[in-house]
Amino acid sequence: MSGTTSGEAGAAEPVLDEESGAASEPSSPRDRLRGAASALRWVTAAVVFAVAGTTTAYGVGRLDRGDLPGLAAEADGLWEFPRLSSPPLPSDSPAPFADEDRPGAHHADPRALVLPAPKGAVEDRALRGSDGWLATEDFLAEYVEPDRAALGQLLVDSGLRHVTARGWTTEDGTRTRVYLLHFGTAAVVDDLFHRHMAGLDAPGHRVRGAERAVSDQELPDTTGIEEIRRAVYDETRPYGREHVRQGYLSAGDVLAVVLQSREGTVGTVPFLQTLALQSQLLT
Amino acid sequence: MKSPLKCLVKSLVKSPLKSPVKSPVKSRRRHLIALAAALGVVAGAGAGYVVQAAREPKLPTLVQSPLPQARGPQPEPLTEALDRKVRNDGDLRELLLKKPSGATTPDWVASQGWMDRAGYADLSDEPEAFETHLTEQEFFRAAVTGWDTGDHQVEILLAQFEQREAPAAPADDSSSSRYWAETDPDVRSRPLPGTGEGKVYVHPKPSAEANALPGVSAEAHASRGDLSLHIWIYGDDPVPWRTIMDLAERQMERL
Numbered sequence: 001m002s003g004t005t006s007g008e009a010g011a012a013e014p015v016l017d018e019e020s021g022a023a024s025e026p027s028s029p030r031d032r033l034r035g036a037a038s039a040l041r042w043v044t045a046a047v048v049f050a051v052a053g054t055t056t057a058y059g060v061g062r063l064d065r066g067d068l069p070g071l072a073a074e075a076d077g078l079w080e081f082p083r084l085s086s087p088p089l090p091s092d093s094p095a096p097f098a099d100e101d102r103p104g105a106h107h108a109d110p111r112a113l114v115l116p117a118p119k120g121a122v123e124d125r126a127l128r129g130s131d132g133w134l135a136t137e138d139f140l141a142e143y144v145e146p147d148r149a150a151l152g153q154l155l156v157d158s159g160l161r162h163v164t165a166r167g168w169t170t171e172d173g174t175r176t177r178v179y180l181l182h183f184g185t186a187a188v189v190d191d192l193f194h195r196h197m198a199g200l201d202a203p204g205h206r207v208r209g210a211e212r213a214v215s216d217q218e219l220p221d222t223t224g225i226e227e228i229r230r231a232v233y234d235e236t237r238p239y240g241r242e243h244v245r246q247g248y249l250s251a252g253d254v255l256a257v258v259l260q261s262r263e264g265t266v267g268t269v270p271f272l273q274t275l276a277l278q279s280q281l282l283t
Numbered sequence: 284m285k286s287p288l289k290c291l292v293k294s295l296v297k298s299p300l301k302s303p304v305k306s307p308v309k310s311r312r313r314h315l316i317a318l319a320a321a322l323g324v325v326a327g328a329g330a331g332y333v334v335q336a337a338r339e340p341k342l343p344t345l346v347q348s349p350l351p352q353a354r355g356p357q358p359e360p361l362t363e364a365l366d367r368k369v370r371n372d373g374d375l376r377e378l379l380l381k382k383p384s385g386a387t388t389p390d391w392v393a394s395q396g397w398m399d400r401a402g403y404a405d406l407s408d409e410p411e412a413f414e415t416h417l418t419e420q421e422f423f424r425a426a427v428t429g430w431d432t433g434d435h436q437v438e439i440l441l442a443q444f445e446q447r448e449a450p451a452a453p454a455d456d457s458s459s460s461r462y463w464a465e466t467d468p469d470v471r472s473r474p475l476p477g478t479g480e481g482k483v484y485v486h487p488k489p490s491a492e493a494n495a496l497p498g499v500s501a502e503a504h505a506s507r508g509d510l511s512l513h514i515w516i517y518g519d520d521p522v523p524w525r526t527i528m529d530l531a532e533r534q535m536e537r538l
Binding site (some may be wrong): 004018041042044045046048049050051052053054055056057058059060061063064065066068073075078081083084085086087088089090091101103107108109133152153154156157158159160161162183184185187190192196214220222223269272273277279280281283 | 285312315316318319320321322323324326327330331332335336338340341342343345346347350351352353354355356357358359360361365366367368444445446447448450451454477478479482506507508509510516
C-alpha cells in the first residue's frame, strides 16, 4: 500500500522539477504557490483515503458476520430435527409451567418428553430401555466410580421416579445421549441441580471419558426460556479418545442430562441446538 | 437514480479524452484523489473484515417456532411400579411393614393407621413449636403402625412432606431424630444400607436418664424422596442389632 503511494509521488515529482526548472528561480511566489497546491493535493488525498477507508470499514463492520465470504461456515452444523410438538396432556392437567398447584410438574407421558433423533442419525435403541423406561443403572453407567455409586445413592435418596432417554449417532460421528430424570416436585430438582449436579466450576459427578471438565461460560443460552436453568461443561484438554460436552437442565420436576461425545471435537452448534430443543419440549 | 449514473458515465468517458490534452497537472491531481479513494476502500474493507473475523460467530436460530400442543390420545396414568409418586400419593399405610404373626396390637397404635400434624407434633417435648415447624416444613401426613412381640414393642412412622418449597424437609426430619438419638452417650450406631444418611441405633441402657427417649432400646431413622421413616423399639432390655437392622432394611425395601 505504502509502496504504491510513494511510487505515485515519485512519478509526480520529476514532472514538477522539470516544470520548475524550466520556469525560473526556486523561491519565486509562483513556486511557493505551486508548493502549496502540491501540499493541498496530498492533504486532500489523505483525507479522501481516510474518509473512504473509515466509511468502508464501518459499513463492513455493520454487516452480519455470516454474510461475509469465508465467515459463514460457523452457522452450519445445525441438525435437521423433526417438527416438534408438546406431547398430549391429561384433560384436567395444565402445561408444566402453567400449573399453579404443582409448579413445574410435567403431566404428559415422560417418554414423549425426550427429544427425538434428528433426520439421518442412527438411533441407539438400547436407550429406549424397556417399553421406554430406562433402568437407572444404564444412566449411571455414564459416570465413573466412585461418583457412580454416590450419584446412584443420591438419586434414590432424592426419590427418583423414572428415567427416560434417547440416543443417536449422527453422520459426523457425534454420539448424543439425552436422559430425563423425573422427580417428585420442581423444588426437589432445583435443590438437586444447584447443590449436587451442576457445580459452578465443574459438574457434581465425573462422566466417563470426561473426568476433567469445567463450566463453559462462553456458550450462550439463546432459548429465552426463563423457567429452565442450564449448566454446560466442556472437557479440559487434552481430550481422551473422545471430546465430551455435558449439559444439565433443571426444568420443573425433570432434570435433563445431555451428553455429546466425538473423536476430535464436538460441535458447538449441534450441542446448543440439542439443549435448546430439549428445553422447548420440557416447557 | 438515473442522473448521477449518467454523470459518472459522462465523466468516465470524458476524462481520459480531455484531461491529458488540456492539463496534465489537473489530471494527475484527479488520479491521485481517485487512487486515494480506491486505496481507502480497499484498506477499509480489509480492516472491517479483520474486525468481523475477530467477532464471535453469530449462532443460527436453534429453537423451533413455538411448539404446537399435540392432540393425540391422553397419556395412560402410570402404574405404582413405574412411578413412586403414584404409589406414595395412594394409601401410605400400605407401605408400612405388616404386623408379624403372633404379635399383638397395643392400645397406643392409632386404629386407622394415620397420624395428623398435631399428633406428630405431640411426639415432641414442645408440641406447639414443633407443630409450627412442621407447617413450615410442609408436613402433609403420616402413616403409623406398631405391635407388641412380648419382648418389646415396635412403632413405625412414615411422615410425608409436600416438598413444594422445602425440598430438604424429609431429610431434615430424619436428621433431627438422629441428632436426638446421638445425645445418648452410650448409643451405638450403624449406617442403614441402601440409604445415604440413614442410621440404626441401639441403646445399651434403654432406661438411663441420659437417653433422650427413655425406654427406647433401639431406633432407626432415614429418608427417601418425600418420606421420612422412623422406627422405635421400646423395652427395658437391650435389643440385638439383628432385630432393629432387619426391621429397618425390610421397611426401606418397601419405599
